Amino acid sequence: MPRKPRKGDVAADEAVYGAIRRAMHMGRLAPGTKLQEPALARVLGVSRERVRKALHRLVHEGWLTAVPNRGTFVPTLTVEEMRQIYDVRSMLEAAIVRRLSEGHGAAAAKRLKAHVAEEKAATRRDDRGRLFELSGEFHVLLAELCGNDELTRLLRGLLTRSTMHFSLAAPRQLTNCAGPHDHGDIADAILGGKPDKAAKLMLGHLAGLVTLQAARPPQHEPVDLPEAFRGIKARRNE
Amino acid sequence: MPRKPRKGDVAADEAVYGAIRRAMHMGRLAPGTKLQEPALARVLGVSRERVRKALHRLVHEGWLTAVPNRGTFVPTLTVEEMRQIYDVRSMLEAAIVRRLSEGHGAAAAKRLKAHVAEEKAATRRDDRGRLFELSGEFHVLLAELCGNDELTRLLRGLLTRSTMHFSLAAPRQLTNCAGPHDHGDIADAILGGKPDKAAKLMLGHLAGLVTLQAARPPQHEPVDLPEAFRGIKARRNE
DNA sequence: CTCCAACAGGATGTGCACATTTCTTGACGT
DNA sequence: ACGTCAAGAAATGTGCACATCCTGTTGGAG
Structure with missing residues (x-):
């Protein structure tokens, strides 16, 4: 007799999906780690089919293999694959900052300034975790300010895939982006209406990131699943 | 007693996935059509779970909702969503042709010339079907010539999503791209090493396409599933 | 002592049965 | 006649039970 499912379970897949995604983002899961379904189901406290579906989705989205x-x-990820991702990012983000430099609304300028201010505040507080998040969101924010949802979605996928490997290599030692003042300079160029300068800064920024990552080969240490998911579990909110 | 699965079934999902994808590309499935699992399973001759998995994958990839x-x-797709897709394509493809114009190998030049020649031949033969395929592949080819797999995959997804709607609106009346000589001009600019000219031509080309599509609203006629999948089925090859 | 083969244990893949939800059809009341 | 509601039917979502495959291990032979 199948156990009767509750009506709130529609968001359960999303919770499982988010839990695995969060564990990867936190650098708990080293590259090459095998995610076996029964173990995950036990750790997360859900059925195996739920885990199975979440894994399939993550595979389709390129997070897992x-x-x-x-x-x-x-x-x-090999160095070559990572370089390619950053190459595409360069194409898109150069075009983005160029477009924003050529014209943007007052609301966009306000959001951009607010973000840079928050990054600086996090830097002063030495809040590595928050700064890591903000550094990634900066690039997504630029895409959002273009008002193109498709662009935002695409860039978010690219960014998560690149920063994922970053966080795996050096979870809490480095910040997400080379220097927070890079973002400030780029924002200034955008707000000042200098397309070429903004694009040049962005390209330099991304080039700095790729060299930073290339110099840091991933470590191959086995991971204990229950340990990796400690404190993460599957939670409803997000 | 569960029926025992055969060892060749590993490629069956791909076949189902390809069948639905092909039906959409052929313009058999009008926007708004509901793809119900039992009917598809009957038509394609596979189990419902197989159809289910394929549908989930197509949803994750953005083909279905x-x-x-x-x-x-x-x-x-609304006109706005389509415009956004072409906007992203503009960013990427302008960067692509600019890069190719600034430098490319002899093999790249050869492939590019061969493709343009094939397009001209198809035009002379008045082979609309082949020209439709070639027109789409032209844009993918440019991405491939950059040697970036990530870029190729991304652009392919963007292109299929935009041309899908195109083929749905006018399956066999129009060609995929506005004019085949557009591709020839772009290729000439690339081969001649003129980045600005190539980028300008590509932007104009894409702008022409989006206006062409915007002027053609999709029709809302109900579709019969068995009729839509006539002659497609699920085949192994591809 | 080393290497290969057979075996056991476990993980993945898949069909199936059922619960839940939604849509449709029909009847009833205003 | 029209709107409303209820009951039946069909479709979707999910847990479960095997079948198949891979892997690590153990035993024996060279």
Whole structure:
């Protein structure tokens, strides 16, 4: 007799999906780690099918790699693949900052200034965790300010994939982006209406990131799943 | 007693996935059409779970839209969404042709010339079907010539989503791109090493396409599923 | 002592049965 | 006649039970 599902379970997949995604973002899961379904189901306290569906989704979105009859693994990005991702980011983000420099609304300017201010505040507080989040969101914010949802979604996927590997390599030692003042300079160029300067700064910024990551090969240490998901579990909010 | 699965079934999902994808590309499925699982399973001759998995994948990739407890539907792209897709394409493809114009190998030049020649041949033969394919592949080819797999995959997704709606609106009346000589001009600019000219031509080309599509609102006629999948089915090859 | 093969344990993949929700049809009341 | 509501039917969502495959281990042979 199948157990009867509750009506609130519609958001459960999202919770499981978010939990795994969060664990990866926190750098708990090293590249090459095998995510086996029964163990995850036990740790997260949900059924195996729920975990299964979440894993499939993560695979389709490029977060994980699936090998038939073998399981799903945390992908080991090569230096070349990472370079390619940053290459695409360069194309898109150069165009983004160029466009924003050529014209943007007052609301956009306000949001941009607010974000830079928050980053500086986090830097002063030496709040690495918050700064890590903000650094990533800065690039998403620029896409959002273009008012193109498709662009935002695409860039978010690219960014998460690149920063994921970043956080895996050096969870809490480095910040997400090379220097927070980079973002401030880029914002200034945008607000000052200097397309070429903004684009040049952005390209330099991204180039700095890719060299920073290339110099830091990922470590191959085995991971204990229950330990990795300590304190994360599957929570409803987000 | 569960029926025992055969070892060749690992590629069956791909076949189902491809069948639905092909039906959409052929313009058989009008926007707003509901794809119900039992009917698809009967038509394609596979189990419902197989269809289910394929639909989920298509939803994750943005081809279909899922409403909880309601089903999955062929998305109705608004003019605004289409404009946004072409906007992102403009950013990427302008950067692509600019880069190719600034330098490319002999093999790249050869492939580019061959493609343009094939397009001209198809035009002379008045082979609309082949020209439709070639027109789309031209843009993918440019991405491939950059040697960036990530870029190619991204652009392919963008292109299929935009041309899908195109083929739905006018399956066999128009060609994929405005004029085949547009592609020839762009190729000439790339081969001649003129970045600005190539980028300008590409932007104009894409702008022409978006206006062409915007002037053609999709029709809302109900679709019969068995009729839509006539001759498509789920085949292994591809 | 090393290597290979058979075996056991476990993980993944898939069909199936049922609960829940939604849509449709029909009847009733205003 | 029209709107409303209820009951039946169909579709979706989910847990479960195997079947298949992979992997690590153990035993024996060279």
